[in-house]
Amino acid sequence: DIQMTQSPSSLSASVGDRVTITCRAGQSISSYLNWYQQKPGKAPNLLIHGASSLQSGVPSRFSGRGSGTDFTLTISSLQAEDFATYYCQQTYSLPYTFGQGTKLEIK
Amino acid sequence: QVQLQESGPGLVKPSETLSLTCSVSGGSVSSGSYYWSWIRQPPGKGLEWIGYIYDNGNTNYNPSLKSRVTISVDMSKNQFSLKLTSMTAADTAVYYCARQYSGSYGWYFDLWGRGTLVTVSS
Numbered sequence: 307d308i309q310m311t312q313s314p315s316s317l318s319a320s321v322g323d324r325v326t327i328t329c330r331a332g333q334s335i336s337s338y339l340n341w342y343q344q345k346p347g348k349a350p351n352l353l354i355h356g357a358s359s360l361q362s363g364v365p366s367r368f369s370g371r372g373s374g375t376d377f378t379l380t381i382s383s384l385q386a387e388d389f390a391t392y393y394c395q396q397t398y399s400l401p402y403t404f405g406q407g408t409k410l411e412i413k
Numbered sequence: 414q415v416q417l418q419e420s421g422p423g424l425v426k427p428s429e430t431l432s433l434t435c436s437v438s439g440g441s442v443s444s445g446s447y448y449w450s451w452i453r454q455p456p457g458k459g460l461e462w463i464g465y466i467y468d469n470g471n472t473n474y475n476p477s478l479k480s481r482v483t484i485s486v487d488m489s490k491n492q493f494s495l496k497l498t499s500m501t502a503a504d505t506a507v508y509y510c511a512r513q514y515s516g517s518y519g520w521y522f523d524l525w526g527r528g529t530l531v532t533v534s535s
Contacts, residue, residue, distance in 0.1 A: 405459070
């Protein structure tokens with residue numbers, strides 16, 4: 307299985323801040339990397355697919371970069387509704403695996 | 414618009430078999446463009462992919478669960494199902510069904526059900 311490691315595990319930030327979350331794969335996964343946002347009690351919601359493609363309907367303040375083993379999710383200017391847990395996921399090889407999550411909290 | 418809805422028991426006894434169904438509305442499970450997956454999330458923990466099925470019945474399962482999992486599709490009812498045998502407390506989780514779509518770089522889950530909490534307890 308390909309291990310996905312996110313950092314940090316938790317992060318405190320303020321509305322308006324620029325925030326970056328990192329995801330590292332245990333081996334090269336090209337650009338087969340997705341990002342999801344999950345709010346408490348809700349299902350995950352797709353933000354970014356293919357490392358950098360913004361899912362339809364997702365605000366442009368979200369962006370993704372990277373290829374190979376190192377990836378980032380950046381929120382350019384945090385809004386109140388962005389406080390949630392974020393997961394990366396690889397679909398380069400089976401079984402699909404997720405990172406452990408990054409909880410973004412209000413400072 | 415397409416929606417997914419999980420249904421099944423909220424409580425299962427240890428050693429029993431869990432059966433969950435995901436009903437697809439507003440679209441067809443046999444569209445041919447998608448795979449259909451199950452994912453679970455233990456309380457307070459991360460996400461684990463369980464497996465997927467295609468409308469031709471082809472399946473793929475997470476090796477960690479493969480010996481206990483069966484995913485099937487019923488096109489007449491426009492739904493797909495999960496069976497997980499020999500349930501233990503470690504299988505307590507929110508179970509999600511999701512639609513998988515293929516982009517330029519692999520598959521991604523673009524539509525999820527709301528999830529259903531399954532507790533394993535006697």
